[in-house]
Amino acid sequence: MFHILVVDDDKNTRKYISTLLEEQNYTVSTAENGEEALEMLGKAFIDLIVLDIMMPKMDGYTFTRELREANNNLPILMVSAKQLPVDRHKGFLVGTDDYITKPIDETEMLLRIKALLRRAQIANERRIVIGDVTLDYDSLTVTRGDETQDLPQKEFLLLYKLLSYPGKIFTRIQLMDEIWGQQSETGWETVTVHIGRLRRRFDGWEEFEIESVRGLGYKAVRKV
DSSP, X not given: OOEEEEEOSOHHHHHHHHHHHHTTTOEEEEESSHHHHHHHHTTXXXXXXXXXXXXXXXXXXXXXXXXXXXXXXXOEEEEESOOSHHXXXXXXXXXXXXXXXXXXOHHHHHHHHHHHHHHTTGGXXXXXXXXXXXXXXXXXXXXXXXXXXXXXXXXXXXXXXXXXXXXXXXXXHXXXXXXXXXXXXXXXXXXXXXXXXXXXXXXXXXXXXXXEETTTEEXXXXXX
């Protein structure tokens, strides 16, 4: 259920790492360079970044430095063909959390990712509390008092995304890319269908509401 951003300028490497992570049930987004990755962070809730170093426009060192200077402590795993100690040292100096070299040992990379997520204690923070309502990311449940609703994955992720950024307007395309993935062949109309289901499911709940913004998309409003 964690969302990992893979940043690498090589298309085959992005596909290879993405497939490996998706097989472990991670949600994966990709970017070709540091600039694109920074834009992605403004659009999606990312839990961890798998980052190449040598990329055009903005390399991994610069990206990591900018992120840390902005006080963003998102876990970063650098994956690079650079094997010299000086390269690893530079990575840690600019703020990476871990560093592995290519060719990638699949098991090692997955273990390092799990360790980084565990150390960051992300699993313990995967909740949104709004008054008496609790959204639990790990169990895909929404609870209010003694009432618990188990949501289908896409419905929960859509609601969690909106309520993570109350008042922020998301276009249907943004939500489509975030929840269903950029490679999905499903049309954006699916977002409208799922929004309708969420509204019916939580009709009468006073703690929050999903509002339509004409011509733009949707936003969540917290009422408490």
